[in-house]
Amino acid sequence: MGLRVLLVLGVLAVAVAAGLLWRSRNGRFVAVRGAADSAGRLTADDLGAPLGAEATFLQLSSEACAPCRSTAVVLGALAGERGGVAHVEVAAEDRLDLVRRFDVLRTPTVLVLDGAGVVRGRLSGATTRQQALDALDRCPATA
Incomplete structure (x- = not known):
């Protein structure tokens, strides 16, 4: 019986860790290198x-996606x-x-393009206003 309890606790710990990792990656800006x-x-x-x-935020969405609507x-x-910034x-x-x-x-995945249309980075998952602003600030060609 003790082994079953440990197994259940182990599975629960792995599930919580995976959930926290998934959540931490939502809206995080990742720069794209060599995209010119x-x-x-x-x-x-x-x-x-x-x-x-x-800059242009190119958002790839799907119909049955609640985070897509909030990100949009x-x-x-x-x-x-912000003048000069577009959302598509x-x-x-x-x-x-x-x-x-x-x-x-x-979805949503947002590609961050510079003024010339070069993909400079991406965000995946639900994106907050602050994360979008940080992406613009960290995007090499829009900073």
């Missing part, structure tokens, strides 16, 4: 929307307040070319 080649550049034609003069609200508001949301299921090209594994 054509594979890491997007144009207004690629997106079907104009790029921001300073945050990024849309930020783009509305696309349905991942409609843009599988982008999903494959940028190895998108979850």
Whole structure:
């Protein structure tokens, strides 16, 4: 009986640790290195929307995704307040070319593009306003 209790506690500890790790990665900005080649550049034609003069948040979302909706609200508001920053949301299921090209594994994934359309970083999971601002500050071409 004692072994079963230890097994249950061990599984619970692993589950809690995995949950905390997952949560810590939500909205974290990860810079992309070496993205200046054509594979890491997007144009207004690629997106079907104009790029921001300073930065563009390209959000890949899915229909049944609550964090996608909250992230869209945050990024849309930020783009509305900051000149030169644009927010473009696309349905991942409609843009599988982008999903494959940028190895998108979850939604929302937000690609942070500089004014020239070069992908400079990415955020995955629900993103807060502060995380989005930090991403703009840490993005090499928008700082």
